[in-house]
Amino acid sequence: MIEKSFRLWAEFFGRASEKHFRRGVLFTSAMLAVGGTFSPLHPAHAQWAVYDGANHVENVLIAARTLQQIDNQITSLANQAQMLVNQGRNLASLPLSTLSTLQSTISQTTALLAQAQNIAYSVQSVEQQYQQAYTSVSAGMSDGALFSQAQTRWQNSVGGFEDALKLQARVVGNIPSDSSAMTQLVSASQTSTGALQAAQAGNQLLALQSRQLSDIQAELAANGRAMALQQSRDAATEAESDAQYQHFSQHDAYVPGTVSMFGGSGN
Structure with missing residues (x-):
């Protein structure tokens, strides 16, 4: 399957130099990783994954907001713990008595x-x-x-x-x-x-x-x-x-x- 892709790229570029041929190999590998593998059982047309940039940005923002909320909750819990420590100090009795x-x-x-x-x-x-x-x-x-x-x-x-x-x-x-x-x-x-x-x-x-x-x-x-x-x-x-x-x-x-x-x- 990979060799067939190489031949397609060699025919496409024709007299391309070896340098360009190697770039074609890297690009084909990237396409295989993104769009899936070619299979002779499938029709002749290629399968391409659709990348939705806006949805990705929205997901990143949601994740960032979630992390911010978690950070705020951690800060709030830390403040409450410190407040309890201060209250414990304020309620501590004096060890000295005259x-x-x-x-x-x-x-x-x-x-x-x-x-x-x-x-x-x-x-x-x-x-x-x-x-x-x-x-x-x-x-x-x-x-x-x-x-x-x-x-x-x-x-x-x-x-x-x-x-x-x-x-x-x-x-x-x-x-x-x-x-x-x-x-x-x-x-x-x-x-x-x-x-x-x-x-x-x-x-x-x-x-x-x-x-x-x-x-x-x-x-x-x-x-x-x-x-x-x-x-x-x-x-x-x-x-x-x-x-x-x-x-x-x-x-x-x-x-x-x-x-x-x-x-x-x-x-």
């Missing part, structure tokens, strides 16, 4: 306040003991009773100043631990992976500040208590002095008399 340390410090400060000497931080205690030691001074009291109340007031004042000093020492002792906790929380906030971690770090910083404010409040209360006890003592001392003066003034006036010395007769 709550137990803050609660322990507050408990220690509260324990010191509860150990207040003599007159405690209680309205009922203040009313009862203040009435007994500071406002019950009168001229009719004996010297022993006045001295006992004065001793009680002095002990209250000394105890108040001691309590204030202890609380001040506790507040100052909290400074290093507060500094360490603040450094850790600020570092955790700056390196947080999501919004929740940053918010939790900020909340713990606010809790630390609240605890520090409670220390200041307790210190002011202790200092105010000590000063109030001292001022009350001073006021009671004035009342005691007045009572002692009135008690002394109730005795008879001094009457001079003759004193005999060495058994003499008044010389």
